[in-house]
Amino acid sequence: MPDLPLVVSAPLAASLNGPAATRLERVGISEISVVAPSFVQGIGIVAVIVMLATAVLLWARIRPGRRRFPRASLLGALLAVVLTQVLVVGAVSARANAHLGFVRTIGDVLAQVRGSGSFAGGPAVLSLPEEPTSIPTSQPSPMPADAAAFTPIKGGSDYTGFSKATVTGRRSGVTQEVWAWTPRGYSPNDGRTYPVLMMLHGDPGSPDGVTTALKAASAMQAAIDSGKMPPAILVMPNLSADSRQTAMPDCADVVGHAQVGTWVQDDIPAVVRASFPNVSPDRSGWAIGGVSSGAFCATWTAIMRSDAFGYVVAMSGFDVPFTGAMSTNRELKSANTLSTLLRTRAHQRLRMWQMAAKDDTGTADLRRDLPSAVPSTDTLEMVTPQTGGHSATLWRQTFPTALSWWGEQLKSPVAADAPLSEPTAEEPSSARQTHGLSGGESATGAGDGADTGAWGSFREVFTGIRGIGVIILMCIVALALSVAAIAPWRGGGFPGPLRRLRGLGGLLPGRARSAEADEPASVDEPAETESADKPAEAPAERPEPRGARESRDSLEAPEDAEGSAPVASPDPGRLKKARALLRGARPVGARLVVLALACVAGTLAIALVSNRIGGFFPTWSIAIQDLALALA
Template sequence: MLPQPRPAARRPLAAVALLALAVPLTACGSAGTGTGAGDARAAISANQGSGSATPSAPASSSAPPKPTKVLMPTGPATQFSKARDTSAGPILMTTLAGPKSGVSGKVWVWLPPQYNDPKYANTGFPVLTLYAGGQSAGYNTWTDNQLPIQEIDQQMVTQGKAHPFIMIMPVQNLDSNEAKALECADIPGQPKIGTWMSQDIPDFVRANFRTLKGRDGWAVMGASTGAFCSAKLALQHPDVFKAAVPIDGYWNPDSPLWKGHEQERLANSPDQLIGTGTADVRMLATAGGANGYETKLVKNWIAKAKAPTTVEYYEQPGGKHLTSDFKKMIPTTLEWLTANTAGPEAD
């Protein structure tokens, strides 16, 4: 079993405001050549016996089966190509044709080094899906050295400060034209990118990798436009995601494609969803301290949160709406995610 990283302490961060602004949670969720990912996948099989008209008495020594925590890959296995190498291992890439959405788009994957270590062959890992800023059509900035979250994660794992997350990095749009922004939603008459993100991608992950049963090991994070997506997806799908980190986000859908569909637009608005009190999720919302407009926007949004949703606030001292400042927040966000999601488990 992979040793559990020690939980991230909820200690005050220097020169940082970290405020709980909602009621605490109540108790009551491209095809290419194959690479190393294939070595890590395993098929599962189950034998079902035929029923009997007269059930036999159970053996007195038999015990109920032990509940399992790990979900082994369900298949079918995907073929991956290598996008690039990092000091923490390769980033893989494929094109996912979503059977539920009908959407086809690129997805990048990074597996922590522990995943392919034979010692952890029966260990399930938490999953972090990362969304980029901008249009993110054909690219995802979490896959390049502008946001080296993979290397930082491994450094923090060795320090006992972070989980070794499986990282999933999809595209967010199918066209670079901002007038065709899909805003991570099923806009009427447009490709169902919302279904692709919330159903096809999690199904793809479970088909290929050892994960944890239930939602406790699933989180989303994104910056700018990606913050909008991560907040929206978590609030709409608390059965899939337990936690979200929207970094310097906005909350009001404004794509021209919503014209004539105001009711659907509002149903996909984080500004509306945050106050419904229907999503049992945890979030950390950030803002750059050098941007007064942004800090006000984020704080006003957090103030609308209703239980069981909880939102904490992190203000980056002197931070601006820049990728270079998003990079500086990676350790803080990984530490928070580790404290708010389940870590690796073995049966």
């Protein structure tokens, strides 16, 4: 068993020499990384080994011709097949997670599993920012104590622009990673003023997962090089502040939980301004965005803290909170719905860019309700591609469009001290329902729409990636292949284990027998029994054909003066045993192939069920693009 990761103890932090160097503490199981290459490769190797061992078990225990399974053999084979399928699913999931960064440790995985019970102790108590009654005169000056040492992230010979730091927020007490991207040629003393885009990850997620999903570095640099936006800094904080926040993330401070609201609204801007002194000093240069639940949090945060952010870049968000403390009861949901907050909470002028695909069922409420709730002081650009679902492929395609939109807004920045909107509890008039809308059908990834009518519904059920017919069929295939891997095969099969072991023994030195000993005696010429007092007569020498004798003579090593030994000819008995082993290995290989196909079908069945529940991929092509990126 490999050693667990080690962490330096407190005395060792002061000195790495002498006896203190042996004072190491093992990290708990919950802190083991599930994105480390050693973990991902290790679980893949274990899955392959278990699959091979299961094939050998099936070969050895499930013999052909039996009308009933031995109970022990059946149970052992069944457990081995199930274990193999679980490990294969785990290996595929670990590879995808390592690329997309959903969860980082075993503790994060357990937190996701226990997510539904995160608020079982009682109703959530939120601590919300006070509603503004006046315009702030200026942003707080950065404090030297907020500065963090960002370490560049190497990417070979290519310039990545990424750096990261582990930060402890002075106001929230949260300790987490913060990633930052700076454009090529950036210098703190270059005389420029850099706008900032803060991007929030989804649930589950991480900063590195967002950078991979969006291809953020290349998209940012391309937008800057093309002149679509000025040089800017991208910031991505980790929101998984504790196990409850990992399981059901919040945007607000929740009593008894990590204060992630203060972390995002106050600590991160203070850390960025102190660490990058030439960033924009006020809201006119600050945008907040995100994907999925991070998109909801970005819009919610901008409304609550319009003194800190002037722009919103949200992809595949939703109107009503569905996770975290805000989703625990009807009152909290209603009070924190985005369309309600836009009407009822006073805030400075906001400019919002929202993207929500029409085939993403989770964003239907956002597409329907948010445009009509925008007050006259705000603007909204709602982009609604026909297809794309809730996928990283869509986010990657539309992120450059969002950057271009932000670049246009920065040409005439939002005012740092814009007047507050006037709250109203009334539903907006029909004249406002189209306020601020444009480009709804022009987003990258827009398609021709789905088929309609009975034939279209039939095709969707039996060919669509979310179709229940496809899911049932894949489950049946997985079950049938699993049964085929376990069941005896009539008309074929394998010799018993003892015969196979005898075959292996025949290849060992000193155990080889002649080919004549293996061949059965002829029926027409029964072998004579030799006695001790009657020596066996030498068999008559058969005449050898002339051509064969010449051929044999030509291959024999000639005698020379140095007396070299003749070349030994292959032992026909040993060759016969090798051929027999090869013939016996073919059925084992066939059973291994069936077992591997059963594992693939089982993995696909689980993935299809998860996709139907989560509503991530609407089409096979988008799913293949995302999976190809994740499993590459």
